[in-house]
Amino acid sequence: MSEEILINVTPQETRVAAIENGVLQEVYVERARSRGIVGNVYKGRVARILPGMQAAFVDIGLNRAAFLHASDIRTPEAPARERAAVALDQSGAAVARVSNGNAWPAPRINELLHDEQELVVQVVKDPLGTKGARLTTQITLPARYLVYMPYSRHIGVSQRIGDDTTRERLRNLLRSLTESDEGGYILRTMAETAAEEEIETDVRYLRRIWSACQERIKSAKPGELIHEDLPLALRAMRDLVRANVEKIRIDSRETYLKAIDFAIKFIPETAERIEYYPGERPIFDLYSVEDEIQKALARKVLLKSGGYLVIDQTEAMTTIDVNTGAYVGRKSLEETLFKTNLEAAQAIARQLRLRNLGGMIIVDFIDMSDPDHKRAVLRALEKALARDRTKVYMTEMSPLGLVELTRKRTRESLEHVLCQPCPVCQGRGTLKTPQTVCYEIFREILREARQFGADEYLVVASQVVIDLLLDEEATSLLQLQEFIGKPIQLKVEPLYHQEQYDVVLL
Incomplete structure (x- = not known):
């Protein structure tokens, strides 16, 4: 491929x-x-302890306090490499399973942190909607082939490297290169075909990065950035x-x-x-x-057969409904439904990646009576999801034809990045932000200048877009005028909605 x-x-x-x-x-x-701030390392200060949630709010210098759960706090008794899960038992005490199958009593949040405590944290999830960033104290620094874990001695290998011989070879190679290191490493998928010199280069690079971080940690004040991702x-x-x-x-x-x-x-x-x-x-x-980005902002996704998907994002979950549409098939009804679902499985896997949909996802396939057809659709979906760079977990199909997926979410979906809730429809739909429209206008002017050329350009748009062009984007507009060597005039059209604009060649 x-x-x-x-x-x-x-x-x-x-x-x-x-x-x-x-x-x-x-x-x-x-x-x-x-x-985005995922991967950034900050010096933080505990702003508030939440015993009932086994978590704390931590001030890292952003508009909203970030969230740190007890399970994401590094402790000597339960290093991150050994913790598989943390849950509350019936008495409310935190209990975790460790790699050897035994249970250990995880410390309560009050035992781990106190108000105004300073600590070094890393962002694992960007602020999403009304929620602040998600943090961990288990720092990881990625390179091309490796991920460095300064507070762990573990040597791990990506699960996507399936060959046991290759896994052991890579693990032994890395151990020989990092005998003197205090931290641990994870070999990424791309390390499977990497040469020894390339992995050694990554080790040196990560050592330099962490050494620089340690120097900044000594002098940094709460709320200051320690390390920023590329x-x-x-x-x-x-x-x-x-x-x-x-x-x-x-x-x-x-x-x-x-x-x-x-x-x-x-x-x-x-x-x-x-x-x-x-x-x-x-x-x-x-x-x-x-064109594909514009299509990815639409609810409806057309399939080649004539069927279609309807994708709806809500705060709680994303739902994907599969429909036959204009596809009537050539044989039986069951065969028609089966072929539509098979095509939908491929399209769904692509849409998850393209739209960056995360969290809980419910797929409503068209009901099929043949158990073999159900299994075939599930296997097709599973195979298509295997190409996703982000972890996706999938359940079996329910009697109602529903399949539950969870996809790791670390950043906003494409729709949330490019659009904002529509005030006219009270959040039932979305509009592109004025900033997005401004950048579309810039690209349209560049496109017109390269293809046709004109003595002058007139941008006709809504009041909010023109205001943005005259205020925050004024410098960008001036740079564009200098680049194309032509003046750009602006005009407000009161009847235009936020996404509507025209670029007129004069």
């Missing part, structure tokens, strides 16, 4: 698209004004580029040079696959990525 990574960079945002066999599979968006473009180089990735195409020369430098230092085998894209046509247009 061939794959390409596209990186689109503007001063306002960076977008990364993963393309498999010409089809968009994943999109990542990082905006300069609201970068920007999106370089994270994509680190995390998304595998052996089957044929090209990494970047439309920003500055980012391209940074990517080349990063690749030469840490992943030299990928350097020759990095390309600078100077084309006049926007790189996302070249692969129809813009």
